[in-house]
Amino acid sequence: MVVASIARLLLRVLKVAIRLLLLPLTLALLLLSPFINGFIDKLDKRYRVKDDWYIASYFLVAVPKYIWSVYQSRFQFWYLFEKQVAKNGDHLALSYPRPLLEKGEYEVENYTYQELYDIVLRLSYVLYYDYGVKEGECVAMDYTNKPLFIFLWFALWNIGAVPSFLNYNTIGAPLVHSIKIANVKSVFIDPLAAGPIRHTEPEILKELPDVKLNYIKEEDLNEIIMNPASPQFLQETSKRSPETLTDFTPACLIYTSGTTGLPKSAIMSWRKAVIGCSLFGYILRITNRSVVFTAMPLYHSTAALLGVCAVFSQGGCVAMSNRFSASAFWKQVYLTKSTHIQYVGEICRYLLHSKESEYEKKHNVQIAYGNGLRADIWQEFKQRFGIDVIGEFYASTEAPFATTTFQRGNFGIGACRSYGTVVNFILSYQQTIVRMDPDDDSTVYRNEKGLCEVAPVGEPGEMLMRIFMPRKPESSFQGYLGNKKATESKVLRDVFRKGDAWYRSGDLIKSDKYGLWYFVDRMGDTFRWKSENVSATEVEDQIMSFANYILSAVVVVGLKVPNHEGRAGFAVLQLSPEYLDLKEDVKFLNEMLNYLKNSLPKYAIPIFVGFVDEIEHTDNHKIRKKSYRNQVLPRGENGDQRFFWLKDNKEYTLLTDSDWDAIISGKAKL
Known part of the structure; x- marks a missing residue:
């Protein structure tokens, strides 16, 4: 009893002492807070520590989680999607302003994460049992922007198949080549995009007689997948995620134009689709309350990866237009209650030159992100349409990394990479700009030792990205499916030391004294005179x-x-x-x-x-x-x-x- 009484007394004394100590400390902090805040603001103004911490704090949590998912063989985007369904099941996942017969009028279709998940499982059943789609197969989609594009895409991921996104404008020999190079087993064809396929069908069947061309009857299919009583199919985990699967194998295939005139099939790895897109979405402040509007074709990486994957990774909603229309753009943005919009530079110019719309100031958009917005119209675009932030990025379909900027106010206009001192220091080991040959700007400069040199501030040079395993470059840069020559042409070796390897962007970039990077030209766009x-x-x-x-x-x-x-x-x-x-x-x-x-x-x-x-x-x-x-x-x-x-x-x-x-x-x- 005595010991307990003494213990209680000591505890009371300790509490009093702590309060006595905390009081002057609290008062001191209150008095010093203006100076502390001023110091932090001064530090942030010089080194941009707040933005760097925003990125780094997410990266420090997300990367270990992703590494653990790789260890567990659960790194595919499907599992990230399932987590969002469980967490944000009643939140919107898709919003589609479907065009009506009356020109300029739309009916908005909305799907929650749970509704989307259920539809995907019903469609998976149809694909697996009626069309014979199996795990491991490459399946092509020849589809325009509409919800069924997303339904098909994620149903294929559920089954464990690899979607191949065909450009629905491709016709003739390039179309045959696109199907052949990916070893496609079957093609699902949108009625609105069937023209080029039908025109090329004799050539396809002659050269690829085993390929199944599935012309979808959408009314019949929709009747099945929209019916809650229809059967569902959820693939076995062991089949969807076999132990042999790696995170740098294809999540999907996206086609880029080649110098020979034939498309190249760029590999979009699971690593890029999951961790790359997640980080991108976070940097662009996409949350589960965001609605991101895109009028870009979903068969390209801008809308597919940096749109759909980036948005779904954060539990947000994708709003898609069937096609870009300058006159209808802001109306669709308004109807879908979008908070973000995607762009390429030419779209911004079209919008600036279009007649004023009654909807261009009614919208909820705070952030526009994309690439190619020129500095001469950057601020004008923000001011006319009331947009607070431009999220300019640098990326290419096949590139292993991307750069971003989150530009507010007047600082950093025109930049495609804008970070603080700490992130710039970390990225210096991953991304660089090298000097070009003074007599040929398509060739990197080599010094007397045969090595490259970093371009001085203000001098345009080619942007390179490090390949961390030079003897196994496919672990960082997967390149083009079935095109070893084109893949190897994008790898530069013996750059800063013998044996290293870097991915070549093929683009000229320059830096400024603040560490910001600016796109200058594609190397083919710079000419000598x-x-x-x-x-x-x-x-x-x-x-x-x-x-x-x-x-x-x-x-x-x-x-x-x-x-x-x-x-x-x-x-x-x-x-x-x-x-x-x-x-x-x-x-x-x-x-x-x-x-x-x-x-x-x-x-x-x-x-x-x-x-x-x-x-x-x-x-x-x-x-x-x-x-x-x-x-x-x-x-x-x-x-x-x-x-x-x-x-x-x-x-x-x-x-x-x-x-x-x-x-x-x-x-x-x-």
């Missing part, structure tokens, strides 16, 4: 800054001129609808010339200029520059086009046959 390197992007930006509202789009490429070294600058201009009267207006061109003389070096000013009704784009809204690099002068391929040239380096004038003869003979100086 007058012994100088000309940045096509820089010239395009300056032309647009002069005529932002007059021009809808501009393309600058280098043209090969007979009997001349290098490539001469060629600017292709597309006028906005309200300025079509300026087409082929020499006065307008020379006003532009006077502006460019004050904003560009002499060698970078375009030698040739042409007008077009519409600049050619890929199905992913990117400009087809290759066709313009092969432009036929002086009158075009059919002899009915008009071009202008910088005569005597003084003024733009119409390019005639006699002018062209003088140019190629050397009588007229460029």
Whole structure:
């Protein structure tokens, strides 16, 4: 009893002592808090520690979890999806503004995570038992943007099959090649995308007689998968996740265009789909209350991985448009209550040049993310549409890593990589920019030791990403399925020491004094003229800054001129609808010339200029520059086009046959 009394007394004394100590400490902290906060703010302003900690804290938790999932052979995205169903079952997963017969009108379809999961299991039953889809097979999807794309995709993942996302615009030999290279067993075809497949069907069946072409009757299929009484199929874990499966094997296949004209099948690994997309979604502040709108085709990695996978990894909702429409964009964003939108740079320009929409200020969007948004319209885009944050990123379909920025306010406009000091230091071991050969910007520079060097601040160089196991590069960079030559061409060896290996981005990037990185050009977009390197992007930006509202789009490429070294600058201009009267207006061109003389070096000013009704784009809204690099002068391929040239380096004038003869003979100086 005495001992217990003494113990209680000592405990009371200890509590009193702690309170007495805490009181002055609390008062001191209250008094010093303005100075502490000021110190932290000063530290953050210089080193951006808050943003770095936001990223690092997630990374430190997510990566060990992912490593444990690899150890357990549960690293496939399917298991992450199941966790979100259990956690956010009643939250929206999909929102689709289905177009109605009346133009410009939509009916919004919504699916919760639980509804999506149940539909996927019912569809899995149909695929497994009616169509004979089995685990381990590669199955192609030839589908437009609609909920059934997602249903098919995740049903294949449930079964343990590998989805192959066909570009539904592909036809003929490229289509046959796409199916063949992936060893596709069957193809599921959207009625809206069936044209190219039907056109190519004789060639497919002749070369690939065992491939099943499944033309889906959507009304019949929807009746089954939407019926709660229909049977479900959940694959056995041992079949979906065999012990032989690795996290760098294909989660899905996405096609990129090749230099030969035939598509290349880029491998999207489970590692990229899970940990890469999860981190990306977190950095872009996607939560289970976010709705991310995309009008990008789902068969590309931007919408599929950085859209669907990134959003689902955080329990958010994907809102998809069947196709991009500048006039309907903001209405669909408004109807789906989106908080984020995806873009490529050209989409942003289309939206800026479109008529004002009643919905462009009614929406809930706070963040726009994508790649290719140019610095000249960056702030204008934010201000017109009331967007707080731009999440510009750098990535390519086959690249093992991506860079991101989360740009607020006025700092970091135009950057594609923007982190603080700590994250930059860590990434310096993984990503770098190397110097290019002064005489050939498509070749990296090698010093007397045969090694590369890091590009100085402000000097464009090729971005490289480290391959951590040089003898087994596929563990970091999976490359292209069935195309060893193309895969090896993207690996650069003996970079900073003998035996190391790095992935080549093929793009020129430059850094600034704050450690921010900026996209400069694709290496093929930079051309050499007058012994100088000309940045096509820089010239395009300056032309647009002069005529932002007059021009809808501009393309600058280098043209090969007979009997001349290098490539001469060629600017292709597309006028906005309200300025079509300026087409082929020499006065307008020379006003532009006077502006460019004050904003560009002499060698970078375009030698040739042409007008077009519409600049050619890929199905992913990117400009087809290759066709313009092969432009036929002086009158075009059919002899009915008009071009202008910088005569005597003084003024733009119409390019005639006699002018062209003088140019190629050397009588007229460029």
